[in-house]
Amino acid sequence: MSSTAESSSRTQGRGKVLLVGDIRKAFLDAESVGRYPCDVKANLLEAIEAAAACDYDAVGVVMNGLLGQLGPVLRALRRGTKAPIVLLAQMVDEPIARRLVQSEPGVGKAADAYRVCPTTLAGFGSGLAAASGAAAWSQGDVVPPGVEKRMRYLERLATTDDLTGLKNRRYIREFARQIIERARHSAGRVTLLVFDIDNFKHYNDVYGHATGDEILRQAALLMRRCCRPHDVVGRIGGDEFAVVFWDDPHGGVSEPPSDRRHAEAEHPSEPVFVARRFQNEFGHAELNLLGPEGQGVLTISGALVRFPRDGRTVQELFERADAALLDAKRSGKNRIYLVGEPKSNIADLP
Known part of the structure; x- marks a missing residue:
């Protein structure tokens, strides 16, 4: 395939987000996914192929259900896409997610950010838009960036001890x-x-x-x-x-x-x-x-x-x-x- 053809083939995902895994385990409004600019791939091989073929604005990976497969999946996604990888983590997976977004000597970061679930597609998408300036979340009910920031602050207050910074x-x-x-x-x-x-x-x-x-x-x-x-x-x-x-x-x-x-x-x-x-x-x-x-x-x-x-x-x-x-x-x-x-x-x- 020529470089021009390859570039052309990689534009079909632009303006979209790729969601990998069972999104029902991450989003409270998963049944409304059709209202948002998303490609959803529950099959991991299909997800890796899609990430390599399309220029997505971001890739969201549902951690729940990927026990033992998360490392290889993230490495394959890293090789195939330049899009930021966001982990969708249940509370129980947050310690692992936190580690995976930190750089390791000679290895780099396995993922770029994480979000504790359950959350909503609207909140997730508006957070991406606020962070990257991407206009992908132009459909559906978008939470304004200022409101999203306030929501994240309130989430921290609900789970963190303000004196010590530990969990409450x-x-x-x-x-x-x-x-x-x-x-x-x-x-x-x-x-x-x-x-x-x-x-x-x-x-x-x-x-x-x-x-x-x-x-x-x-x-x-x-x-x-x-x-x-x-x-x-x-x-x-x-x-x-x-x-x-x-x-x-x-x-x-x-x-x-x-x-x-x-x-x-x-x-x-x-x-x-x-x-x-x-x-x-x-x-x-x-x-x-x-x-x-x-x-x-x-x-x-x-x-x-x-x-x-x-x-x-x-x-x-x-x-x-x-x-x-x-x-x-x-x-x-x-x-x-x-x-x-x-x-x-x-x-x-x-």
């Missing part, structure tokens, strides 16, 4: 529910860590609420630093935090894991390691705001519980964790219990 209680519980539901069908492991800061009220009363807020921000920063990128950290109220540890189904570069461990495996070594590391670093943090004696005065108490061994629902896991955290407080504080038979302080584990 609502997000943590819904994410845990979704990841547990996935783990039921994939023999995955989920571990929940719940902890709070010992004697936090004392620091608030003695040093003031501004100092107490700074302690919470430091705890959030250290916990994020200690966790793996895909684990989800949240503040669930006051000085209480939660972390959802889970097996990344996409592996290092979105490939299926070669050694899938069963959910009934022995105690979770990664969460125990992270909890120990955080407990140590937080206890040795230099907090000048507490004066010259500030280093080493902060401790935490908490509990680690596992799905399905310690509970089969989010509510059951939080109830077991809260009970064990209370036991840790009564037993002298500065300890994290691994719930089970027998219950163990993680500092005593080999």
